[in-house]
Amino acid sequence: MEYLIxxxxxxxxxxxxxxxxxxxxxxxxLLSVTHAAFFGVGAYTTAxxxxxxxxxxxxxxxxGIVIAVVVSSLIGVVLSKFKGDYYALxxxxxxxxxxxxxxxxxxxxxGPLGISxxxxxxxxxxxxxxxxxxLVLSFIFxxxxxFFSRFVVNSSFGRVLKAIREDEIAISVFGYNTLYFKLxxxxxxxxxxxxxxxxxxxxxxxxxxxxxxxxxxxxxLVIIILxxxxxxxxxxxxxxxxxxxxxxxxxxxxxxxxxxxxRQVVYGIILILLMLYRPQGVIGEYxx
Amino acid sequence: xxxxxxxILNSIIAGAIYFLVVLGFNLIYGATKFFNLAHGIxxxxxxxxxxxxxxxxxxxxxxxIILGVAFAGFSGFALDKFIYLPLRRRKASNNVLxxxxxxxxxxxxxxxxILFSSKFKxxxxxxxxxxxxxxFGGIITQTQLVILxxxxxxxxxxxxxxxxxxxxxxVRAISEDEEMARIIGIDTNKIIxxxxxxxxxxxxxxxxxxxxxxxxxxxxxxxxxxxxxxxxIVGGIGNIYGGVLGAFLLGFVENxxxxxxxxxxxxxxxxxxxxxxxxxxxxxxxxx
Numbered sequence: 001m002e003y004l005i006x007x008x009x010x011x012x013x014x015x016x017x018x019x020x021x022x023x024x025x026x027x028x029x030l031l032s033v034t035h036a037a038f039f040g041v042g043a044y045t046t047a048x049x050x051x052x053x054x055x056x057x058x059x060x061x062x063x064g065i066v067i068a069v070v071v072s073s074l075i076g077v078v079l080s081k082f083k084g085d086y087y088a089l090x091x092x093x094x095x096x097x098x099x100x101x102x103x104x105x106x107x108x109x110x111g112p113l114g115i116s117x118x119x120x121x122x123x124x125x126x127x128x129x130x131x132x133x134x135l136v137l138s139f140i141f142x143x144x145x146x147f148f149s150r151f152v153v154n155s156s157f158g159r160v161l162k163a164i165r166e167d168e169i170a171i172s173v174f175g176y177n178t179l180y181f182k183l184x185x186x187x188x189x190x191x192x193x194x195x196x197x198x199x200x201x202x203x204x205x206x207x208x209x210x211x212x213x214x215x216x217x218x219x220x221l222v223i224i225i226l227x228x229x230x231x232x233x234x235x236x237x238x239x240x241x242x243x244x245x246x247x248x249x250x251x252x253x254x255x256x257x258x259x260x261x262x263r264q265v266v267y268g269i270i271l272i273l274l275m276l277y278r279p280q281g282v283i284g285e286y287x288x
Numbered sequence: 289x290x291x292x293x294x295x296i297l298n299s300i301i302a303g304a305i306y307f308l309v310v311l312g313f314n315l316i317y318g319a320t321k322f323f324n325l326a327h328g329i330x331x332x333x334x335x336x337x338x339x340x341x342x343x344x345x346x347x348x349x350x351x352x353i354i355l356g357v358a359f360a361g362f363s364g365f366a367l368d369k370f371i372y373l374p375l376r377r378r379k380a381s382n383n384v385l386x387x388x389x390x391x392x393x394x395x396x397x398x399x400x401x402i403l404f405s406s407k408f409k410x411x412x413x414x415x416x417x418x419x420x421x422x423x424f425g426g427i428i429t430q431t432q433l434v435i436l437x438x439x440x441x442x443x444x445x446x447x448x449x450x451x452x453x454x455x456x457x458x459v460r461a462i463s464e465d466e467e468m469a470r471i472i473g474i475d476t477n478k479i480i481x482x483x484x485x486x487x488x489x490x491x492x493x494x495x496x497x498x499x500x501x502x503x504x505x506x507x508x509x510x511x512x513x514x515x516x517x518x519x520x521i522v523g524g525i526g527n528i529y530g531g532v533l534g535a536f537l538l539g540f541v542e543n544x545x546x547x548x549x550x551x552x553x554x555x556x557x558x559x560x561x562x563x564x565x566x567x568x569x570x571x572x573x574x575x576x
Contacts, residue, residue, distance in 0.1 A: 031383050033390075078567050085323050085382055089517060090566055093559040096514065100556035214510075218390060225387065261406075264398035271391025272371055275384050288383040 005131045009203055011243045012138040013196050016145045018223040018235035020192035025221070026229035026286055027153055028185050029165030030083060033217045034091035037098035038190040040212030041068045042197025047115040047207050048108060057121030057128075061198040068194035072187045080182040083168060095214050102209035114208025118201050128202075138199050145192050149232055152188065161185055162230070165286065215264070222267050225274055228284025237282060242267075290425065295543050297426035301501075303539030304439035308494040309516030310523070310531040311446060312487035316364075318463035318526045319483045320376070322385040326367055326392040327491055328513025332400055332506060334360040334492025335499040339409055353496055360492020361485040367392055368484040373477060393510070401506040410503040431500040438497065442490060447528070449486075459483060463526070514555070518562045524572030533573050537561075 021035045045064035049055055055063075079090045102109050109115065120129040121137070128134045152158050163171040164178050172178045201207050219242070227238025246263060254262045279287045313327050337356035341347040347355070371388055418430045450456035458479050461469040470476045491512075498508060515538060520526075523534025538558055545557040565572065 031386065075563075078563060082566070082570070085386060086566070086570065088383075088386055089323065089521070090563070092514070093518070093562045097556045097559045097563075100553060104550075104552045104556075215394070218394060221387070221390075258402045261398040261402045265395045265402070268391040268393070268395030268398065272388050272395070275380070275388040275391065276371065276374060279380070279384050288381055288387060 002131065005135050007243055007247070009131070009135050009138050011239055012135070012142040013200050013203070014220070014223060014243060015142050015236050015239040016196040016199075017193055017220045018227065018239045019142075019146055019149050019232050020189040020196075021220050022224045022229065022232060022235045023149055023152065023161075023185050024189045025224060026231065026284070027158060027165065028161045028182060029286070030079075030182060030186075031088040031288070032091045032186070032189075033088060033214065033221060034095040034098070035189075035193050035220045036212045036214070036216035037095045038068045038072060038193035039197040039200070039216065039220075040098060040102055040209075041071060041190075042194030043201035043207050043212070044102060044109055044115075044197075045194070046198040046201040047118045050118050050202065051115060057119075057198070057202055058123065061195065064194040064198045065191045068190045069187055072190035073183070076183045076186040076190075079186065080179045091217075092214070095217050099209055099213045102212060109209070112208060114206060115201075116206040118205045118207070120202055120205070134203055138203070141195055141199060145195065146232060146236075149192075152185075153232070157181070157184075165230075219267060222271055225281050225284075225288075226270060228281035229288065230286035231281075231283050234281055234283045291547070293424045293426035295547055296540075297423065297428055299540040299543040300536070301428070301432045301435060301539075302543055303536035304435050305494060305498060305501075305512070306515045306519045306538055307439050307532055307535035308442060308490060308497070309512050310520045310535050311442060311528070312490035312494075313513075313516045314520050314526055314528065314531050315446070315459075315483055315490075316487040317520070319459060319466075319480050320372070320385070322382045323389070323517065324372075325386065325389040325513060326396065327364075327487070328509035328511070328516065329393050329396045329400075330360045330364050330488040330491035330509070331495030331498065331512045332397065332504065332509035333363050334495035335504040335508065336400055336404055336495075337492070338496050338499060339404070339411065339504060343412070353493075356496050357489050357492045360495070361489030363396075364488020364491070365481055365485040367488075368481050372484075373481070376477075376480075393513075397506050397509060404506070406506050408503055408505045411499050429501070431497070435497050435501065438493070442493070443528075443532075446486075446490075450528075455479070455482070511555075515558060518558050521562060521570075521572055522565050524575035527572070527574045530572055530574030537573075 017035060017039060021032065024030050024032045042064035045067050046057070046060040049060035049063060050057065075094050079087060082090060103111055120134065122128060126133060128137055160171065160176055160181050164181060168178050223238040223242050224235050226241065227236065228234025245266065249262065249266065274281060309331070313324070316324050316327065334356045337359040338352045341352035341355050342349050371392060372385060375385055375388060421428050421433065450459060458469065458474045461474060462476050462479055466476055494512065495508065498512070519534035519538045520531055522537055523532070524530030538561060541561050542554050542558050546554055549557070
């Protein structure tokens with residue numbers, strides 16, 4: 001039972017990441033591989049504030065969001081000029097830079113050793129060290145993110161995003177400043193990733209840079225492509241499947257030393273097969 | 289001791305390695321117009337093949353090098369045949385090809401790590417057993433001298449191949465306009481298959497040289513790829529002479545950069561260079 005709760009918490013964290021990345025990749029058609037960077041920004045902000053000050057989880061969460069918004073606005077201004085391959089490469093590069101910062105800014109992030117002993121949240125006398133309480137908390141955040149995302153994509157703003165995806169030049173001829181729309185959705189998505197990062201840091205209570213490298217961004221990309229692009233329920237489905245996949249693989253019985261590598265092989269093959277046979281994913285509404 | 293000559297020598301050697309990566313990468317990009325992320329892993333395949341043939345099977349080192357280059361070439365050819373060609377036939381978008389190559393890269397890298405472990409490996413003929421030369425107060429190893437000479441030779445070979453042969457004419461025609469090339473009777477898919485073979489073989493050769501210089505690890509492919517992509521964008525993508533400029537500019541910026549900043553920031557410095565170029569001159573130095 002305890003283990004199921006653990007899986008459910010991981011699911012809700014990755015579902016938040018998937019839903020938010022889908023706003024950029026699925027709805028706006030921008031192939032972003034830097035989501036783990038903002039996941040990390042949220043996680044490190046929470047970890048640093050909770051271990052070095054006593055401002056509490058929810059204030060640190062807000063700080064994480066603010067920093068993610070500022071950072072993503074700065075890099076977003078550069079990225080929003082591009083689309084297609086160049087956008088993907090720019091985000092690729094940005095993830096590498098952020099990873100280098102986590103790894104090398106030793107005074108703040110403790111470098112490769114990581115930060116341990118991150119306390120669990122506490123609010124109104126409810127202690128979230130209990131895993132079931134934490135599950136409720138992370139589900140509340142998942143619902144907030146999911147419904148806010150649904151509101152965004154169904155609004156007139158969301159329709160412009162889809163129009164950018166289909167034909168950026170056409171929509172800009174109608175007088176829409178596409179750069180502005182691409183920037184805003186990137187910032188919203190990054191802020192949500194920071195929320196997932198805060199939850200992750202205080203749940204696992206230990207973080208190190210390896211959780212936020214390029215492979216992690218790719219993992220989130222697999223979630224949304226598998227579940228389906230431009231479909232928020234698809235991202236939930238993808239997150240559920242990929243969180244359960246290691247458990248399924250465990251029954252196959254790979255030697256424990258190569259388990260992590262074996263998972264990477266499987267993710268890669270899933271991507272290739274999807275591209276070959278079903279580029280829109282299981283229930284997607286948009287083909288890359 | 290004045291370290292400037294050494295830094296300049298290091299910059300030139302790094303530039304020569306990046307240049308070899310860029311040559312193959314640009315060749316493939318020119319013919320297919322998509323960023324083949326699996327290109328870097330061909331370098332790792334080359335390096336590990338030599339390691340396997342010479343260390344485990346005890347084949348003579350020169351035969352092992354030839355086998356390694358051929359093996360990398362065939363891997364690239366196979367990727368095209370089984371993944372990229374079916375996708376191109378289906379008129380898949382660039383993003384689909386990009387994601388498929390991301391999947392191929394992840395799987396292959398993990399497979400190498402499973403087969404050979406992710407530990408760093410050295411070739412028997414490494415730095416400690418090599419002759420050293422002194423040029424203008426800087427030290428250069430025998431391998432590094434070979435790297436410089438090979439970079440020049442490979443480039444000359446490629447220029448002759450592209451500009452003096454029937455095959456080269458076909459490749460240039462495809463780079464110009466694939467549709468048109470097909471109409472005038474060039475078997476474009478066959479030619480692109482050969483291009484993948486040549487480009488990947490050059491990458492494999494680069495991986496072998498890197499193996500002799502510093503050693504091999506499964507991650508080496510990704511690192512080389514990232515540097516190659518940066519250099520080719522900085523120089524102007526698809527442009528051979530731009531590739532030379534981009535590769536050496538990157539080599540110099542990186543190595544002179546760590547003169548003032550500590551060495552761990554190398555990757556961040558090179559991506560900062562990429563982002564500066566994306567802001568001010570996204571088409572690169574040489575492209576119009």
